[in-house]
Amino acid sequence: MAHEHKLEIFRGLLKFKSNTQKIWGVLVFLTIVTAVEVALGITKPAVMTQNSFLGMKILNWIFIILTLVKAYYIAWDFMHLRDERSSLRRAIVWTPIFLVAYLVFILLFEADYIYNVFKDGFVQWNF
C-alpha cells in the first residue's frame, strides 16, 4: 500500500511539511470550528435567531454547515480518505449521503404534516 500523503488542505492554500504537522494543523482548525459553534450556541446572536432561511434559523444553518465542514476534515485527513482512490472515496461518501438525504427528507416532511394535524385537527393533546 502506498504510504505517501497529500499534505495540503483548503485546496492547496495551506501546505504542510510532514503528515504529523498536517494532523496538528487539522486539530487546530477543528478546535477553532468547535469553539465558534459553542460560542454561538451560548450567545445566540439575535440576528441569527430572528432571521431564517428556507424555514430554518440562520444559526441552525451555520451549525449544520460547520458540522459538515468538521466531518469533511475528520474523514479526509484523520481517516485518510484524501489519500485513497477516488472510486473508494465516492463509494463511501455518496452512498450514505444519498440515503440519509432521502430519509431525512421524507421523515421531516411527514413530521411537519403530523405537527399540522395536531395543531389544526380536532386532536387534544396538550392538556
Next chain:
Amino acid sequence: MDSTVTTGADENIWGGGNRPLAASYGKLMMWFFLVSDALTFSGFLASYGFSRFKFIETWPIADEVFTHVPFFHGNFPMYYVAFMTFILIMSSVTMVLAVDAGHRLQKTKVIWYMFLTIIGGAIFVGSQAWEWATFIRGDYGALETNGGRILQFVKADSGERAALADFAKILEEDRVGHEKKNGVWFYQGEALPSYSLNEVTEGFKSNPNILIRTETITAEGEKTLLTREESLKKIKDGALVVEGANLVRNEYGSRLFADFFFFITGFHGFHVFSGVLINIIIFFNVIIGTYERRGHYEMVEKVGLYWHFVDLVWVFVFTFFYLV
C-alpha cells in the same frame, strides 16, 4: 488462471489479482462496516428529527437541560459537552499520530499514542456516565399534567427556575413508600417523589412568587411564562410530580426527548466503550510486537478508522442534540 494467449500485461485485467480500490481486504471491510453503522446512526438522528418536528413548538431547549459541570455549581450551558467534544477530537489526533508512527514502524511512538488515545476515550466515557447520572437525577423537578405535558416553576422576581424544594409545603400526610420487604402481599408500586402532588400544589398556592412555565416555545425561542392568575388556573391540571428522567417520563419536557437522549448518546457511548476495548487489545498487540513481526501496522490503521468514526458520529450528535 491465464489460459488464453495474451499479447501484453495490459490485457491481463480479467486474470484476477487486481485491486481496483488499492486498499486491503481488512480496510475495505472496516469501511463497509462503518458505512452501514453510519446509516444506523443516521436512522437514530433522523427519527429524532422526526419527533422533534412533530412537537416543534414544545420540544425542550437543550441549553436549559445540560447546564452542569462537575465540581462547579451554577449555570454553565454547553461547556461540559464542548469539553467532551474536545477530548474526543484530541484522542482522534493521538490515534492518527499512532497510525502515522505505525507507517514509519516506530513501535515506541505507536505505544505511547495508543495509550493516550485509550486515556482520552476513558475520560469521554466517564464524562458521559456523569452526564447520564446528572440527567437521570434531574435538578428542579416539575409537575406532569394528565395529557403528559410538563409544568415547570420559575421565581417571579429573579426569573430563575424554582426547585420543588424551594416552595413545596410540608404537610402531615401519610406518605410511606411501600416496599416489598414491609408488606406480605405487596409486590410493586410507584416510587414516591420527594414531595407529593398535594404538597407542591399547596406550596404553590401559598407562595405568590412562583410562576408556571409551560412547554410551549414563544416566537423569541423561549418557554412560555404564565402570569400568576394563569398559573393558579394551570396548577389544577397537575397530575403527577416528576423528578429527574427515565424512559417513561422526565422533568425536562417531551417524553421522547429523554428517550432519544438515552438511545442516541447511549448507542454512541457503547461505540466509544467498545472502541476503547479494541484499542486496548491492539495496544497490547503492539507492545508484544505482533505488528513488528508482521512487518506492518495496518491493524492500528483499521482500529483507527473505527475510532475516528466514533468521533465523526459525536460531531453530528453534538450538533443535532445539543446545538440546533
